[in-house]
Amino acid sequence: MHELTIVTSVLNQLDELKKQHEGKVFSKVALRVGELAGLDVDCLRFGFECVIKDTQWEQLTLEIEQVARRQQCPKCSLEFRAENWDTACPQCGETATIIIAGEELQIAYVEVEE
């Protein structure tokens, strides 16, 4: 629902980054979005297309890497993918497992034309 705000935040950071890389043309921005970030990826793509229209970012493409929720068991150290929100350890049954991935909402990198 706030995907537009997210897109705007991304472009604001790119504005800053561009100042550090004067004269370069950014062709792609890659985001890393965890499944717990609460974002709809289709909405994000749609919002991105709307916001870049008629701006300096019009040629920029968006890549989204989706990150699955992963948990780690504090007892047996097993790392596992938490399917269907079941966070209990599949090896030893421990229920108080810890999130190690899936909350990401990051700009991973930008691609620059040489």
Place this chain on the structure above:
Amino acid sequence: MSQIAVEKKVLNENQKLAAELRDKFRQHKILVINIISSPGSGKTTLLERTLERLDKSKRVVLLTGDLQTENDAKRLAQWGFPVKQIITGGTCHLDAKMIERHLTEWPLESFDVLIIENVGNLVCPTSYDLGEHFKIVMLSVTEGEDKPLKYPSIFVKAELMILSKVDLLPYVPFDAELAKNNARSVHPGIEIIETSSKGSGLDEWMKWLEEKLAAVKSGELVSA
């Protein structure tokens, strides 16, 4: 083609501001809670019941967010504690900047607790750090038991879930145990308090607040 590694949070700006707010709250030893739920779960009602029970000498302030109207601030102002409405205009969440802007006129050193009532929305407010110690999620028994599964992010991030309107349980097909189990399956350590505006669970909730406040004052609770 070449790549520039960025590796920064998208909400970096918000994160920075939230960290500044957190510093201020730490400096003045203020307990800050951020209450999040769907529209209509009973956030404002819980706060009304809370303020009603609070000793008037308690130094509590409230910020309440909505897209439009000052209605909630008016409801909450009746108990004499300072309240400010944040009208977001259309934005579906509160962000750290809004909190900072609305706190400027208040002398923070004069307060012990800041309660933030977020915009009614289970999705977007979850992404925005407001410098709070705790997010609290509310779920009412007139909603679905599977909400923790449908909107896991907020249930994962919340320290406490308040299951509200439990006085309606005899009249609605809501399985409270299932709802609590769902919440615990997405967040094993989540605390749960069942409340109703008629009074049940409110003592337990007030005790929770008192304990957290005492922990902030003693320096035992420092938010990261």
